[in-house]
Amino acid sequence: MTDVELYNSAVTFLLSFKNVTKQDLDKHLLSEHEKPKDLKIIYRCLCESAQNRQMSTRVIGNSIGGVANLKKILYDFDPHQVATTYKKDDTEILLADIKQKLNPKGKFRTETKSLWPQFCKSIIDSAHFLKSFDTADNFYEWANFFAKDVRAKPALPLMISVEIAGIGFPLACDFLKELGFDEYGKPDVHLKDIFQALKVIDINEKSVIKQDYTTLKVIDRIAKANNVTPYAIDKIFWLIGSGNFYSTGKNIGRQKQNFINQIIK
Incomplete structure (x- = not known):
């Protein structure tokens, strides 16, 4: 699976839920933070x-x-x-x-x-x-x-x-x-779990710092392939993992394993 296909699959998966609209999703993909001047x-x-x-x-x-x-x-x-x-x-x-x-x-x-x-x-x-x-x-x-x-x-x-x-x-x-640095995503547990399960990063890597570093690099790579920000990539996979559309008050529950199963299938 290419980086473009992975990203599009993630978007399609989130939009497959009846209570999630494209507007809901887009609202979370743009950073709401402006760099403070103090x-x-x-x-x-x-x-x-x-x-x-x-x-x-x-x-x-x-x-x-x-x-x-x-x-x-x-x-x-x-x-x-x-x-x-x-x-x-x-x-x-x-x-x-x-x-x-x-x-x-x-x-x-x-x-x-x-x-x-x-x-x-x-x-x-x-x-x-x-x-x-x-x-x-x-x-x-x-x-x-x-x-x-x-x-x-x-x-x-x-x-x-x-x-x-x-x-x-x-x-x-x-x-x-x-x-406010949308050049960064967070290599948190949701993203690492998904990327490891889909073999985007090495599942056998034991070093936590190497896992984090590799995950950050993968976020950058997927972002570049899809012409979006690393911030947006972070949010897409975080929303799958958490299910929490906090900006709209909607919640689809944790869908990490369901997404993984669907992609593998």
Whole structure:
């Protein structure tokens, strides 16, 4: 099966559901995000990405009324001020400040491998990562150097994942995608499962980073073959995996295995 046939099959599959229209689908294939012009918003987006790992949203965001409330601790999400206040190894100090000033609800575990200390490490690392940029435009000038070159593109999320603890390669891709870089898709479990089952990527590859890297490259390849953005490819297969047409409030249920079975058949 060619990349064009795979993409068209995915579109046809989604449109085969009676409650899904082409307008519903198209609404999800264009990025709704515009690159924010404030470095503080970029920093807040990184903090939001950091809480998207595992159960962090429920444990962290819900316990403090949302990540946005961290502005009371993080100088209204000013990465330069945060990096000045908290050194790279000041996780416990930030943890204590959050507990005292935000009074999180529920269990507040402080063991090193617990979610809260890991999240605080991500917050501090994110600030130190962004402090080298004076403005949002300065950040985009740097990021665009990688995003606009298909050969260099994987290096950007890789660097972010190395610089910031808790934000792995897929989350770094998701951060860039949600920031407005439609050059990126997220190599998440839905896409990897589908691509492995259809032998688009190596089913025997055990290295997670190689799986993620290869998936990102496949997203690019399918996008180029169909003259659409990697963002659109991400959404097509994510919608099959999740069934959640969040922009229209419709849900077709998880259809990953049904799609795989249909293609294989």
